[in-house]
Amino acid sequence: MTEVSSISRKEQVIRVAAELFREKGYVAASMRDLAQKLGIEAASLYSHIKSKEEILHVLCFDMAKDFMASLEKVESKQNLTASERLQQGIIGHVEVMAKDLTASAVFMNEHRHLSQPFLRDFLLLRINYINRFKLMIEAGMANGEFKKTIDKKLAVMTLFSSLNWMPLWYDPTSAIEPAVLGKQLSDMLVNGLKQNPT
Amino acid sequence: MTEVSSISRKEQVIRVAAELFREKGYVAASMRDLAQKLGIEAASLYSHIKSKEEILHVLCFDMAKDFMASLEKVESKQNLTASERLQQGIIGHVEVMAKDLTASAVFMNEHRHLSQPFLRDFLLLRINYINRFKLMIEAGMANGEFKKTIDKKLAVMTLFSSLNWMPLWYDPTSAIEPAVLGKQLSDMLVNGLKQNPT
DNA sequence: CCTACCGATCGGTAGG
């Protein structure tokens, strides 16, 4: 067995597991369920993965890595207004999710089943990511682009709530592209529902 | 044993179970965990409740009933602008959640573990509730209060995402009252982050 | 990737 085919089989196990974790939840999804979906015996899974939790770990941290990379790309850009920076951050987040909606849903809903110290590491990454979006919002408040009257915590939590639920209702077969959806989401949060006075 | 004390004990079981379900998730929370928290044996739980799922059922449908009652009160009001109606709907939703943040978190995260036909009933209630908020948004678009350029589904899903994550970050000991938080949330979604042109 | 299997734990019942 070559290394390449072994990696590919492991990735297949993880991909099918992601679907199962999303459907039933991590705890309710059994290794026997997973094996059946793959057409093998449960014991055979362990020649590809070390444990059930390893699968969850890979899913959560691979997503986290992609989110971080996307954010860093936006942060490195020069001469952006706060609105532009926030918009591009949101678009990047949506694009990362759209690349794998199943893994995104697992990332969002099942990460709490990670054991320590992985759970702590995960939560630290998340709080760091959120804080960096919070900085974008604060920059906009400081330079007058955004209202200073809005509670910063409320603003950033509303932003993340909106982003994180997207995997639960976004239809990947729809005509709308991730970047467009991200732009619409950004517009809604920045400009609001209300008709602009003309 | 009087009926009153029996009901009270059952309610206590359900309340402690809600905390456990929120902490560990419905599937990972065992009846032995629950019994231990209550200081009794696992088998003794069944003199108060019929099954583990009965607890989840009560938690989910009691919350659903409260949400519906709150919405109906807003719908029955006359002479409200779309913004006002939406704001009051949001405030009502936040107030219902704030009355029991633990049950709200279970309602949001664990309802999918309901078995049929209860899961179907639950999802029908939820889609009905969401659609009635969607009608408020559409009314605002129709009368010119809200932009027609925003995708209705995106708007209502953003609204619900924001609302439903609140139990995960709202600090009940904070000075901010639920009605005020609801108003802030409504302002953010209706008016957006951007500074109004003056 | 399989057969055979393990100890642990699950929700729940019988009977008091």
Next chain:
DNA sequence: CCTACCGATCGGTAGG
């Protein structure tokens, strides 16, 4: 509300 217990299922291992 307890003791005693049940059948089912869990994640995982040994050995091939």
